[in-house]
Amino acid sequence: MAMQFVQGGLTGAAKLKAVTKLMDILTQDLSTSKLRPQERDSALEEIKVYVRDPRDADPVFTKEGIETLSKHAFDSSSATTSRNALQCLANSLLVTPSTRDIFAGLGYPEKASSKLMSSNVEDEFLVSRIIFLTTYGTKVNLPSLIDQYHLADAILRNLARHVDVWSPKPNSSLLGSRSKTRARQDPMTKMALTETAKLLFNVTHFCRQHVDTFIPAIASIVTLICQHDIPQPEPLNPPLGPLVNALLTLNLASEQGIAALFPKVKPAVPTERLIRLLDLALNWYSDKELETAVLPLVTALRKIYELAPIDTVRHVMHAKLLPTAKDRKKVLGKGNSVASLILRQTTNALVPEFSNAVSHMLFELSDKDAASFVQNVGYGFASGFLFQNNVPIPEGVQESFQVATGAEGGRGRAVNAITGQYIDQEASADLPEMTDEEKEREAERLFVLFDRLQKTGVVSVENPVAQAAREGRLGRDVIDGKDRIKELD
Numbered sequence: 001m002a003m004q005f006v007q008g009g010l011t012g013a014a015k016l017k018a019v020t021k022l023m024d025i026l027t028q029d030l031s032t033s034k035l036r037p038q039e040r041d042s043a044l045e046e047i048k049v050y051v052r053d054p055r056d057a058d059p060v061f062t063k064e065g066i067e068t069l070s071k072h073a074f075d076s077s078s079a080t081t082s083r084n085a086l087q088c089l090a091n092s093l094l095v096t097p098s099t100r101d102i103f104a105g106l107g108y109p110e111k112a113s114s115k116l117m118s119s120n121v122e123d124e125f126l127v128s129r130i131i132f133l134t135t136y137g138t139k140v141n142l143p144s145l146i147d148q149y150h151l152a153d154a155i156l157r158n159l160a161r162h163v164d165v166w167s168p169k170p171n172s173s174l175l176g177s178r179s180k181t182r183a184r185q186d187p188m189t190k191m192a193l194t195e196t197a198k199l200l201f202n203v204t205h206f207c208r209q210h211v212d213t214f215i216p217a218i219a220s221i222v223t224l225i226c227q228h229d230i231p232q233p234e235p236l237n238p239p240l241g242p243l244v245n246a247l248l249t250l251n252l253a254s255e256q257g258i259a260a261l262f263p264k265v266k267p268a269v270p271t272e273r274l275i276r277l278l279d280l281a282l283n284w285y286s287d288k289e290l291e292t293a294v295l296p297l298v299t300a301l302r303k304i305y306e307l308a309p310i311d312t313v314r315h316v317m318h319a320k321l322l323p324t325a326k327d328r329k330k331v332l333g334k335g336n337s338v339a340s341l342i343l344r345q346t347t348n349a350l351v352p353e354f355s356n357a358v359s360h361m362l363f364e365l366s367d368k369d370a371a372s373f374v375q376n377v378g379y380g381f382a383s384g385f386l387f388q389n390n391v392p393i394p395e396g397v398q399e400s401f402q403v404a405t406g407a408e409g410g411r412g413r414a415v416n417a418i419t420g421q422y423i424d425q426e427a428s429a430d431l432p433e434m435t436d437e438e439k440e441r442e443a444e445r446l447f448v449l450f451d452r453l454q455k456t457g458v459v460s461v462e463n464p465v466a467q468a469a470r471e472g473r474l475g476r477d478v479i480d481g482k483d484r485i486k487e488l489d
Contacts, residue, residue: 015056022047023059027068037078044072044084051091060088061096066103074111079120086126093133103130104138113145116154121183121192124158128195135202142207152213155200159220162193166227190239193224197242204249211251218250219260226273235280236293244274245296252303261304268316271304275320275338282341287350298357305364322365322376323420328413332378332420346381359385370394378420 010018022043029035035043047069050057059065069092073085092099103109109131116127131151134140145151165183183189204211221243231237236244251257261270274297281294301317308314323332323339333343345351346359363385366373371394374382386393414423434442 010050012056015050016058019047019050019057020059022050023065023068026072027064030068030071037081040072040078040081041084044069044081044088048084048088048091051088051095054095060092061099063102063106066092066099067106070103070106070108070111074108074115083122083126086123086130090126090129090133093130097137100134100136101138104134104140109134109140109145110149113149113151113154117150117157119161121186121188125188125192125195128158128192128199132195132199132202135199135206142203143210146203146207146210146213151203152210155196155203156214156216156220158192158196159200159217159224162189162196163220163223163227165189166224168227194238194242197221197239197246201242201246201249204246211249212254215251215254215256218247218252218254218257221246221250222260222270226270230277230280233284235277235284236297240277241293241296244277244300247300248296248303253307258307261307262309262313267309268313271301271308271313271316272320274301274304275317279338279341282338282345287348290345290351290354295354295357298354298361302357302361302364305361318365322362325413328415328420328422329425330421332381343377343381346377346385363389374417375415378416379418380420 025035026040026043026047029040047060051060054061060069066089069085069088073082073089076082076085089103093103112127112131115123116131118124118127131145135142142151165180167180200214200217204214225240225243228240228243231240252261263269278294278297278301281290281297285294301321305314305317308317321339321342323343324337327335327337327339333340342358342362346355346362348355362377363373366376370382370386370391373386374394383393385391415421416423416426419426
């Protein structure tokens with residue numbers, strides 16, 4: 001007689017009773033195999049629903065419960081049963097962190113690493129997430145998973161498969177064009193790639209001694225970043241955000257890393273793609289999201305600049321990330337270019353980490369030279385960074401300078417060193433000209449203010465109003481006679 005399982009929305013004692021019964025049945029089935037495949041899968045699907053809310057589902061989160069689910073997940077001959085159990089495990093490890101150490105202690109990360117070699121994207125998604133979760137708060141032996149259970153091989157293989165899906169060269173692909181189209185449109189493909197990128201980041205972050213094992217991943221990640229569609233309207237939504245993050249823990253300075261980041265043909269393409277993502281991100285994300293979602297992108301660009309060829313990629317980064325002649329038609333930071341958007345973030349007090357990162361990036365783009373930094377971004381933006389980082393301020397930085405180089409007619413034009421704007425583009429104040437009487441009153445006011453400052457000892461410069469009068473630039477009656485000064489007191 002077929003067993004009947006009640007689906008759906010129990011809570012409290014009724015839910016606890018149902019979960020207890022289901023787990024008992026699944027445990028007994030491991031030794032008796034009395035359940036029909038449909039019954040077994042139905043029971044696992046019901047457990048999957050119940051564990052989304054850990055309340056009144058305690059039997060699942062015990063050592064016995066996790067072991068039962070793990071055996072169905074990794075020892076079953078049925079792919080459907082295995083995936084249903086994997087879903088239950090993934091939910092359990094997510095909502096109840098204590099189960100992660102139980103899972104690791106039972107030795108199942110080793111079986112999970114081996115199962116990750118599966119070419120099925122749903123298996124990739126579920127198993128990658130399970131191993132990813134066990135990297136937090138457990139004693140999982142990552143070196144052993146890499147050396148003995150092929151974890152690195154599985155991750156590299158899965159990334160290569162995703163590259164194949166997005167490859168624009170059908171003749172070199174393992175998949176036909178129709179299969180590629182279906183794979184790209186399948187939400188599970190994107191979810192699997194996202195989990196693989198997250199797992200790669202954690203493994204290389206927590207197991208630095210094996211980071212060089214993952215060097216081949218750099219080429220796959222760079223290719224995927226360049227070829228994958230940019231999510232709209234949030235450009236760093238998965239999988240692109242996790243892929244950018246994954247670059248940060250890899251050995252980019254390796255020979256393979258350099259070759260991937262700066263290909264011989266069109267070496268600036270990967271960098272330009274990242275700059276495009278930054279442009280879109282700065283136009284979309286809130287302050288809070290800049291600190292989390294966009295900061296890794298800036299960090300990646302800084303790492304790339306440090307390694308980039310000077311005459312190609314660095315030149316492109318200068319042209320796209322530093323103010324241009326067009327930007328200097330206004331006070332710097334007032335336009336809509338990516339350079340203007342970056343500059344505005346350098347003074348954004350609501351995002352201190354992000355502000356610090358973009359300021360350092362601009363300083364590095366200026367070859368870490370204070371004078372070049374001031375000329376590139378203007379003293380108004382540069383001064384705070386130079387002061388906070390104890391960088392000596394070069395002499396004469398507050399004086400206008402001539403643009404030595406630049407496109408769009410920028411060469412040789414005088415620039416206001418404070419604002420970074422071309423002096424010939426500065427708007428004159430649209431104010432009515434002062435009458436002689438108004439000029440005289442203003443001069444008297446300034447004379448008194450400087451006289452008071454000199455008496456305090458704070459300044460020792462000559463009163464400019466008195467100097468102007470002595471040189472014949474003001475009428476003598478402006479300053480003659482202490483009685484007129486006293487009237488202002």
